[in-house]
Amino acid sequence: MFDQINQALIESTTRVLTGLAHLLPGVVALIVAVLVSFGFATLSSWLLRRLLRGVDFDGKLASWGWAGLLDISPSQSPAMLVIGVIYWCIILLGALIGFAAINANVTEQLVTRLLVYLPDLVAAVLLILIGNVIARFLARGVLIGAVNVSLPHGRLLSLGVKWLVIVLSTAMALEHIGIGGGIVRLAFGILFGGIVFTLALAIGLGSKDLVSRSLENQSGPGREESRAEIHHL
Amino acid sequence: MAALDSIPHSAREQLSQIEIADLVVALPSCSHADTLATAIATLRPALGELLSGGRVVVLYPDRAIASPSADPPLEDPSFQLVPYPLLPIEPYDDKSLDQGLRSLLRVGQVLSARAFVLIGSELGPTTLSEVPALAEPIVNNAYDLVLPYYARRQFAGLMNSGIIYPLSRALYGARVRNPMAINMAISPRLADLYLQSAVGSPTVTGWMTTRAVNAGLQMCQVYRPEAIAPGTGESTDLSATLAHVLGAYFLEIERNANYWQKVRGSQPVRTFGHPVALPSENASVDLHTLVGNYQRGCKDLSDIWAVVLSPAPMVELRKIARLPFESFRISDELWAHILYDFILGHRQRLISRDHLLRALTPIYLGWVASYALQSQNLSLDAIESRLEQTCLALESLKPYLVSRWRWPDRFNP
Numbered sequence: 001m002f003d004q005i006n007q008a009l010i011e012s013t014t015r016v017l018t019g020l021a022h023l024l025p026g027v028v029a030l031i032v033a034v035l036v037s038f039g040f041a042t043l044s045s046w047l048l049r050r051l052l053r054g055v056d057f058d059g060k061l062a063s064w065g066w067a068g069l070l071d072i073s074p075s076q077s078p079a080m081l082v083i084g085v086i087y088w089c090i091i092l093l094g095a096l097i098g099f100a101a102i103n104a105n106v107t108e109q110l111v112t113r114l115l116v117y118l119p120d121l122v123a124a125v126l127l128i129l130i131g132n133v134i135a136r137f138l139a140r141g142v143l144i145g146a147v148n149v150s151l152p153h154g155r156l157l158s159l160g161v162k163w164l165v166i167v168l169s170t171a172m173a174l175e176h177i178g179i180g181g182g183i184v185r186l187a188f189g190i191l192f193g194g195i196v197f198t199l200a201l202a203i204g205l206g207s208k209d210l211v212s213r214s215l216e217n218q219s220g221p222g223r224e225e226s227r228a229e230i231h232h233l
Numbered sequence: 234m235a236a237l238d239s240i241p242h243s244a245r246e247q248l249s250q251i252e253i254a255d256l257v258v259a260l261p262s263c264s265h266a267d268t269l270a271t272a273i274a275t276l277r278p279a280l281g282e283l284l285s286g287g288r289v290v291v292l293y294p295d296r297a298i299a300s301p302s303a304d305p306p307l308e309d310p311s312f313q314l315v316p317y318p319l320l321p322i323e324p325y326d327d328k329s330l331d332q333g334l335r336s337l338l339r340v341g342q343v344l345s346a347r348a349f350v351l352i353g354s355e356l357g358p359t360t361l362s363e364v365p366a367l368a369e370p371i372v373n374n375a376y377d378l379v380l381p382y383y384a385r386r387q388f389a390g391l392m393n394s395g396i397i398y399p400l401s402r403a404l405y406g407a408r409v410r411n412p413m414a415i416n417m418a419i420s421p422r423l424a425d426l427y428l429q430s431a432v433g434s435p436t437v438t439g440w441m442t443t444r445a446v447n448a449g450l451q452m453c454q455v456y457r458p459e460a461i462a463p464g465t466g467e468s469t470d471l472s473a474t475l476a477h478v479l480g481a482y483f484l485e486i487e488r489n490a491n492y493w494q495k496v497r498g499s500q501p502v503r504t505f506g507h508p509v510a511l512p513s514e515n516a517s518v519d520l521h522t523l524v525g526n527y528q529r530g531c532k533d534l535s536d537i538w539a540v541v542l543s544p545a546p547m548v549e550l551r552k553i554a555r556l557p558f559e560s561f562r563i564s565d566e567l568w569a570h571i572l573y574d575f576i577l578g579h580r581q582r583l584i585s586r587d588h589l590l591r592a593l594t595p596i597y598l599g600w601v602a603s604y605a606l607q608s609q610n611l612s613l614d615a616i617e618s619r620l621e622q623t624c625l626a627l628e629s630l631k632p633y634l635v636s637r638w639r640w641p642d643r644f645n646p
Contacts, residue, residue, distance in 0.1 A: 059581075059641070137585065140537065144591045147533045148472040150526060154533050230518055230601065231389040232471060 030098030037094020052079040124173035131169020254344040255287035259337035261319040322353035353415030367418035377450035379418040403627035406496040412442040456506035476590035523602035530595020541578035565626035
């Protein structure tokens with residue numbers, strides 16, 4: 001009896017140790033791969049930073065009309081955005097290589113699933129990016145327009161427009177990659193409907209005086225009078 | 234003689250019969266037979282005297298005066314009326330101005346005319362008297378471009394007085410009071426240059442002035458008794474007007490960068506006639522509203538301004554927003570700095586160009602308020618000196634614009 005227990009313990013220890021011995025090179029390979037990819041990513045980002053600064057990437061993007069990217073870039077620099085994306089892509093690649101060293105089948109499945117998923121993911125990221133740029137553009141336009149027609153609470157209005165577009169684009173992106181499914185649709189519907197309903201209530205009840213004052217300011221006789229004597233052209 | 238191919242079929246036969254003319258006048262805003270009859274009655278004797286029997290051809294819109302019976306009968310070969318597909322010229326609308334100019338200049342070339350006159354503004358007795366006044370310097374003194382010099386009024390043509398004229402003067406070095414006028418007389422030399430430019434050029438308004446200066450052509454002005462061009466409609470949306478006018482003008486600045494960077498100082502342009510003294514006005518302008526607009530702009534748009542403006546003017550603008558009404562002032566140096574920063578921001582597309590120009594509106598209204606506060610109870614001569622100071626400030630700060638234009642990334646406090 002004792003011999004059998006001893007035998008079982010020895011066998012299980014041997015199995016675990018053998019398993020560990022099989023796994024260990026893979027783990028070490030994973031750590032090495034991540035460390036190497038980290039070093040390579042740091043070197044690449046350093047070189048890329050020098051290169052993009054050398055060609056004045058930010059200035060050129062601005063002159064091509066991509067100034068909107070400034071707002072969504074870290075440190076207001078689209079070059080930093082590009083560097084960041086490339087940096088994390090290299091780290092991800094290193095991690096995948098490391099996982100392949102542990103179990104090639106798992107990595108193969110992971111890569112296959114990732115590749116199938118990638119177009120949708122790229123489309124979703126693009127949706128969020130474009131939505132962000134459009135949101136900021138519209139928010140700026142609304143703010144300038146509100147200030148120029150002396151509409152009170154221009155900032156609030158602009159902020160509302162910005163978040164509406166961001167929420168809309170994020171919901172579209174999540175819907176596209178199939179995260180959340182009906183919940184996202186429902187949540188967006190409730191949120192959007194809620195905002196519209198709140199605005200309608202605010203205009204209809206609470207803020208009717210404010211709105212009427214704004215409209216009077218915009219087109220009423222007082223405003224015409226104040227500028228009647230000035231001819232700009 | 235230029236080819237008749239460029240002329241619409243409807244007018245070809247009549248123009249080939251006329252063959253030659255000394256002066257061609259285009260009246261695109263003539264919309265009624267009565268107005269045309271008044272124009273003929275005014276122009277015929279005046280131009281007959283100017284040209285000593287030379288031939289005049291007047292183009293009027295064929296669609297506006299469609300009925301041939303409405304055309305006044307004219308047997309005189311020295312004064313011919315030609316119906317032509319002209320469209321009315323909207324103030325500061327490049328497309329309609331380009332169409333009007335090209336029609337006039339093509340007809341003028343076909344008829345080998347010595348001078349071409351375009352009256353883009355609404356027709357009235359004073360506008361009609363502008364035709365011989367504008368044509369005379371070209372006919373008698375061989376000038377290439379003649380523009381009207383409208384009489385100054387305290388609160389009229391402020392966009393021209395505060396932005397266009399000082400900028401035009403500082404950049405191109407010619408003291409032309411109304412560089413974007415839509416009434417003008419043009420010589421065949423300048424007409425050739427214009428017709429060589431691309432059709433539908435995005436910046437036609439002000440093109441004649443900058444082109445004449447760049448090409449070293451002779452330019453002059455004629456004193457007019459009006460404060461602004463008659464019929465220059467005032468849009469209710471000031472920011473849209475500002476964006477439209479300055480957008481076109483800033484593009485023209487970008488196009489002529491090679492020329493204006495070499496220009497230093499400014500020279501007066503010969504002005505014919507006598508300055509007309511308009512009676513002083515007691516304008517009841519609500520300056521509190523203008524200052525309020527500026528303060529609201531400073532509160533809400535300072536993030537956008539900070540993208541365009543250098544740090545020093547930004548700090549100044551914030552300080553001014555906190556000043557009490559009585560001491561509200563935007564100095565000439567600050568105004569010059571702001572205008573140049575907006576030109577540079579427009580060129581570099583720091584933000585959408587339309588947003589950038591519209592964001593200037595509260596600062597412009599602040600400048601109007603500051604100008605109004607400073608010019609209260611001043612004579613027109615004193616106001617003139619006041620605006621001269623603004624022009625000089627832009628001229629003295631021009632090296633800053635040139636420097637940042639060439640090296641936009643250089644540090645600018």
